[in-house]
Amino acid sequence: MKLDKLQYQLDAVQAVIETIDENKIQASHPQANPLLHIEQGIDVKMETGTGKTYVYTRLIHQLKQNFNCFKFILLVPSLAIKEGVKNSIQSTGWIQHFRQEFNNQNIHLGLVSAGDFANKKGKRKQIPEAIREFCDSSQAEKNNISVLLLNDAMLASKSMTTDDYDSTLFGHLSSPIQGLAHTRPIVIIDEPHRFKKENTAWKNIVENLQPQLIIRFGATFPERSIGTGKHKIIEKDYENLVYELNGIRAFNENLVKGVHIQYPHLNPKQTDLIKFKITKVIDKSTLLFSQIGSKKTVEIKVGDDLGILDIGFKGLELDKDGSKFKLSNELYLETGMELIPQTFAQSYQEILLKQALDAHFEKEKTNFYREHLANHPPKIKTNTLFFIDSVGSFRGQDKQEKGWLRLKFEELLRQRLASEINKATGEYQEFLQASLQDIDACIAGYFAEDQQKKGDEAIIAEVDDILRNKESMLKFKHANGRWNLRRFLFSKWALREGWDNPNVFVICKLRSSGSEISKLQEVGRGLRLPFDENGTRLNAEQHHEDFRLTYIIDYSEREFAKKLIGEINADGGGLKTNSINDKILATLVENSYANTLAKAKGKLLLEDIIDEQDQILDIEKLCSLFPTTFVQKLQDGKVTGGEEKPRPKLKLNKDNFEKIRDLWNVVSKRYLLEFAKTQPEEIESLIDDTLAQVEWMAPSIEIKNLMLNVERQAMIHQGGYQSIQSHIGQLNYGQFLKQLHQRTSLSLNGLHQALIRYSQHNEVKPEYFNQHNIEQFLKAFQHTFIEKFAQKYEYSSLNYTASTSIFNDQGELVTELAQGLVGEYIADDIQRPHDQKYLYDRYAYDSEIEHEILKVQPTDEVIVYGKLPRKSIRIPTYIGGTTSPDFIYAIQAKDSQNIHLNLVIEAKSDNQRDSDKLAVNIQERFFKQIKHQNIQWHEITDIAKFEHLLKNSLIKEA
Incomplete structure (x- = not known):
C-alpha cells in the first residue's frame, strides 16, 4: 500500500505543532522527553477512513524532528485497533516512507501483553523487556523514537502498578508505571470516546502515568453535561480542538467513499410487520414488552424464550451481561428498542445474503474491468463484509465443521458464480472459475472467540x-x-473501531447493532478510499470514479440513511450538540423562523423537531432551517438509498430537443476511429523512444541490521539498514515480453528486437525484467504514443446510431435525466421564469466557466440552448473512452423558422490538465472531419470570447 502525503493530513500535523512554543522547551534527563510546558491536552478530530x-x-x-521528543505511549481500547496500529507502524512501506520523509528516523515499537508479566517458575519476577527498553532508551540515540503500544486494560492492571518486582527501572523504581511516568511521556489516545474522563482508564492515565501531554x-x-434541568446542555468533551475534519467535510470533499443504503424490498403483506417494543425494565431480571398497535404486554424473564411473544422469535432467549440485558444472539437490548420477529428468521437472512451477492458482483465486475477509464488501468479487488449474530451459525456447533449460515452462503455463492461464469470472458472468467473450484478459499471469518482456538491452523490463518x-x-x-480468492468476510462486532479494509465495497448486516452504536461507526469499516492491485490509493475526483459503499440492512432499520445523514449533519457548524440551546434558538430568530426564543422553541416542539426535554429528534430538518454560515450540510447524493430521496433529476423540454434532432442524427452516429497506416520503422521508433525513457531498476529490499551491545547487559539495538538484492516481482524474459505485449498490443518480436537494439548501447540486466519496470515502460509508452500519433487518425461514419443518455432503446426521448449527467451544481442565481428555449427545467453546471456561460441571456435569434448531458455526443478518443462537448446554441435563420447554425461549445478553464487538452484536440478534429455546414465547434475559455462568438454568428447571418 503506497503512502500518499495528503494535504489535509499534513495540515492536521501542523495544527498540533503550532500549539507548542519552542522557546519554552526545557531540557530533561537523558532518558526523558524535554519539558514542553503545555497546560492542556490537544484534540484532533478526523472522520473514520x-x-x-x-x-x-x-x-x-x-515532534522528534522539531523538539527532540522521543518517548510516546499509544493507548488503544481494543485488540483490533492494537493489531491494526502495530501492523501499520511495523510495515516495510511505512518504515521506508517515514525514513525518507524524516532523515532516517525510525520508530522502535514496544508491545506488552499480559503474559509478559507472568512469574515464570524458578525465575525472579522481572519487569517486561518492552517497558525496560522504553525506559532505558536515551536521547543519545539520535534517530530512534521509542513508542509503547498499550491497551487501556493493560494500563489499569495490577501488574503495571505493583512494586514487588526483583528488578528496577532507573536504579530505584520497581513499579512499571512509575518508570514510565519518569520518562515524561507524551500519550496519544486512539478512539477517545472509549476513554471517558469519569472512567478508571482516564484516571490511570492522569494520576499514575502523569504524561506531560495528552x-x-x-x-x-x-x-x-453542562448545567441541570431545562438548562442542561450536552456537548462534546473537547480539551483543545486544534484541527477538525468532520463527517460533512470528509464526504463533501470526497475523502471517503459515498454510502448507498439498501434493504430488502418486501411486498405489502410483508411490510405490515408485527413489532414489539421494550417499554420498561421491571426489575433486574425482567423486561416488559408491548406489541405496537395493540394493548398486548408480556413480561419476559431472563432465561425465557421470546417465542412467548411471537413464533418468529422462537429459539431466542433473554440473557444478561452484567447489568445489561441481551438476547442469546448477543443483541443488546434497551428500552425503546423495537424488535420485529420476521427479521430473525433464516429465510429473511437468506434474502439479505442474496442482496449482498447482487451488490458484490455488480461492483466486482466494475472494479475488475474499469471500462469507463482509458489505458487499461489496474484492477481493484472487491471485498464484502458480513456482520452476523453468532459464531455458531458460521463456525458450527457440536462437532459440526460449518454452521447453517455458512452452508447457506456457500450454496448461494456457487449458484451465483456459475451464472457469472457464463457471462464473463478472459481473466475475470478465470478468476470466477478458480472461485467455484475452491469456495472455501473465498470465505473467511474473524470472531473474538477465535483467539482461544490456538490449535486450529486454518482459523488462525483466516484471522x-x-x-x-x-x-x-x-x-x-x-x-x-x-488467484487470491478471499473476499467474503464474516464477523460479529469484533471488527469495529480500529479495523477497516479500504477495498470493502459492501457491508451486509444480518443483525441489528442496537441503538447505542453510531451509524458512522457502523459504515466506517468500508469508508476508506480503495487501493488498486498495485497498491496505489485511488482518489475519486482524480480518477473520475464514484467510489461508493453499499450498506445492506434489514427492513426494521429502513430509516438508517436518514439517521446517518442526520448524524453527519449534527457534527458540523453550530450544531455540535444533541439538544438545543439559546444560541441555536437565537440563530433561528435571526433567520425569521420565529419572533422570540420561546416561540422558536414552541414551533420546534410542534413540528416534532425536538422533544419536551429539548433533545433534537430530527437533525436534518433542523439543519435545513439554518444558513450555511451557521451549519455545514452534507451534499445531496453523498448518502443515498433507504428512505432517502433519489438523486436529483432534471426534466427535459422534449420540444426543444426535437428542434435539434437533425444535429443529433449527425453527431450521434457511430464513428469508426481509423489510424493512418503505420510503417514498421515508425513502430520501431516508438518502442526505441519508449525504452530510452525507462529508468531501469532492479528489485531490492532493505534489511535491518542488529548490533549486540555487550556493555549494556547484551541488549540488542538497531544499527541502521542495508539494501540487498531481492527477487520480489522479478520475471523471466519471456514473461516480461508477454506482459508488455498484452498491455500495449505491440508484437512480441518487435519488442524483442527493440530490446536487442537497446542492449547494444545500454546494460540490460536480468534483474531489470520485473513488475516495476513494466509499469515504467507503460507510462513512457503512453506519453510517446500520444506525442507521435495524436494526429494520425480519422473518423469514419457508420450506418447506425450510438446509444446516448437522452434517448431510450426505442430512440425516444427520456422524460427526465439524472442531474449529475448534466452538472453537479444548480445555478440558483439564474432566474428566467418560463424559459421556453432552455433544454431543462433548471440550470445545472460543473465549472465556473460553465456557470458564467449560463448567465449570458440568449438573444431572440437563439431558439434552443443548454448544457449537453455527458454521453450525449459520444466522440471516441484514440486512447480509449469517449468525450462530449458542453453546450449547444441553435441559432435561427433570418426570416425563417429553420436553424441556420448549431454552435457546439466546449468550455474549459485556462489552467487545463492534460486530459482537458486531449478532449479539446479530439473534439476540434472530430467536428472538422464531419464537415457539416450547420455545425460549428468552438472552445471557450472566457466569457468575453463567448459573447463575441454569439454576436458574430448573428451578424454573419444578417
Whole structure:
C-alpha cells in the first residue's frame, strides 16, 4: 500500500505543532522527553477512513524532528485497533516512507501483553523487556523514537502498578508505571470516546502515568453535561480542538467513499410487520414488552424464550451481561428498542445474503474491468463484509465443521458464480472459475472467540489475513501466481473501531447493532478510499470514479440513511450538540423562523423537531432551517438509498430537443476511429523512444541490521539498514515480453528486437525484467504514443446510431435525466421564469466557466440552448473512452423558422490538465472531419470570447 502525503493530513500535523512554543522547551534527563510546558491536552478530530493512524505516526516523527521528543505511549481500547496500529507502524512501506520523509528516523515499537508479566517458575519476577527498553532508551540515540503500544486494560492492571518486582527501572523504581511516568511521556489516545474522563482508564492515565501531554485522535469524542434541568446542555468533551475534519467535510470533499443504503424490498403483506417494543425494565431480571398497535404486554424473564411473544422469535432467549440485558444472539437490548420477529428468521437472512451477492458482483465486475477509464488501468479487488449474530451459525456447533449460515452462503455463492461464469470472458472468467473450484478459499471469518482456538491452523490463518494482513486482501494473486480468492468476510462486532479494509465495497448486516452504536461507526469499516492491485490509493475526483459503499440492512432499520445523514449533519457548524440551546434558538430568530426564543422553541416542539426535554429528534430538518454560515450540510447524493430521496433529476423540454434532432442524427452516429497506416520503422521508433525513457531498476529490499551491545547487559539495538538484492516481482524474459505485449498490443518480436537494439548501447540486466519496470515502460509508452500519433487518425461514419443518455432503446426521448449527467451544481442565481428555449427545467453546471456561460441571456435569434448531458455526443478518443462537448446554441435563420447554425461549445478553464487538452484536440478534429455546414465547434475559455462568438454568428447571418 503506497503512502500518499495528503494535504489535509499534513495540515492536521501542523495544527498540533503550532500549539507548542519552542522557546519554552526545557531540557530533561537523558532518558526523558524535554519539558514542553503545555497546560492542556490537544484534540484532533478526523472522520473514520481519513487516516488517523498515519497522521499521529507522522506527528510522532515531526515532534522528534522539531523538539527532540522521543518517548510516546499509544493507548488503544481494543485488540483490533492494537493489531491494526502495530501492523501499520511495523510495515516495510511505512518504515521506508517515514525514513525518507524524516532523515532516517525510525520508530522502535514496544508491545506488552499480559503474559509478559507472568512469574515464570524458578525465575525472579522481572519487569517486561518492552517497558525496560522504553525506559532505558536515551536521547543519545539520535534517530530512534521509542513508542509503547498499550491497551487501556493493560494500563489499569495490577501488574503495571505493583512494586514487588526483583528488578528496577532507573536504579530505584520497581513499579512499571512509575518508570514510565519518569520518562515524561507524551500519550496519544486512539478512539477517545472509549476513554471517558469519569472512567478508571482516564484516571490511570492522569494520576499514575502523569504524561506531560495528552493528544487525542478520533472521529468521536466523549460527551459532557453542562448545567441541570431545562438548562442542561450536552456537548462534546473537547480539551483543545486544534484541527477538525468532520463527517460533512470528509464526504463533501470526497475523502471517503459515498454510502448507498439498501434493504430488502418486501411486498405489502410483508411490510405490515408485527413489532414489539421494550417499554420498561421491571426489575433486574425482567423486561416488559408491548406489541405496537395493540394493548398486548408480556413480561419476559431472563432465561425465557421470546417465542412467548411471537413464533418468529422462537429459539431466542433473554440473557444478561452484567447489568445489561441481551438476547442469546448477543443483541443488546434497551428500552425503546423495537424488535420485529420476521427479521430473525433464516429465510429473511437468506434474502439479505442474496442482496449482498447482487451488490458484490455488480461492483466486482466494475472494479475488475474499469471500462469507463482509458489505458487499461489496474484492477481493484472487491471485498464484502458480513456482520452476523453468532459464531455458531458460521463456525458450527457440536462437532459440526460449518454452521447453517455458512452452508447457506456457500450454496448461494456457487449458484451465483456459475451464472457469472457464463457471462464473463478472459481473466475475470478465470478468476470466477478458480472461485467455484475452491469456495472455501473465498470465505473467511474473524470472531473474538477465535483467539482461544490456538490449535486450529486454518482459523488462525483466516484471522491473520483479516486482522493482521490487510494488504493481502487488496491483491488478486499470491506470490506463487495463484488467484487470491478471499473476499467474503464474516464477523460479529469484533471488527469495529480500529479495523477497516479500504477495498470493502459492501457491508451486509444480518443483525441489528442496537441503538447505542453510531451509524458512522457502523459504515466506517468500508469508508476508506480503495487501493488498486498495485497498491496505489485511488482518489475519486482524480480518477473520475464514484467510489461508493453499499450498506445492506434489514427492513426494521429502513430509516438508517436518514439517521446517518442526520448524524453527519449534527457534527458540523453550530450544531455540535444533541439538544438545543439559546444560541441555536437565537440563530433561528435571526433567520425569521420565529419572533422570540420561546416561540422558536414552541414551533420546534410542534413540528416534532425536538422533544419536551429539548433533545433534537430530527437533525436534518433542523439543519435545513439554518444558513450555511451557521451549519455545514452534507451534499445531496453523498448518502443515498433507504428512505432517502433519489438523486436529483432534471426534466427535459422534449420540444426543444426535437428542434435539434437533425444535429443529433449527425453527431450521434457511430464513428469508426481509423489510424493512418503505420510503417514498421515508425513502430520501431516508438518502442526505441519508449525504452530510452525507462529508468531501469532492479528489485531490492532493505534489511535491518542488529548490533549486540555487550556493555549494556547484551541488549540488542538497531544499527541502521542495508539494501540487498531481492527477487520480489522479478520475471523471466519471456514473461516480461508477454506482459508488455498484452498491455500495449505491440508484437512480441518487435519488442524483442527493440530490446536487442537497446542492449547494444545500454546494460540490460536480468534483474531489470520485473513488475516495476513494466509499469515504467507503460507510462513512457503512453506519453510517446500520444506525442507521435495524436494526429494520425480519422473518423469514419457508420450506418447506425450510438446509444446516448437522452434517448431510450426505442430512440425516444427520456422524460427526465439524472442531474449529475448534466452538472453537479444548480445555478440558483439564474432566474428566467418560463424559459421556453432552455433544454431543462433548471440550470445545472460543473465549472465556473460553465456557470458564467449560463448567465449570458440568449438573444431572440437563439431558439434552443443548454448544457449537453455527458454521453450525449459520444466522440471516441484514440486512447480509449469517449468525450462530449458542453453546450449547444441553435441559432435561427433570418426570416425563417429553420436553424441556420448549431454552435457546439466546449468550455474549459485556462489552467487545463492534460486530459482537458486531449478532449479539446479530439473534439476540434472530430467536428472538422464531419464537415457539416450547420455545425460549428468552438472552445471557450472566457466569457468575453463567448459573447463575441454569439454576436458574430448573428451578424454573419444578417
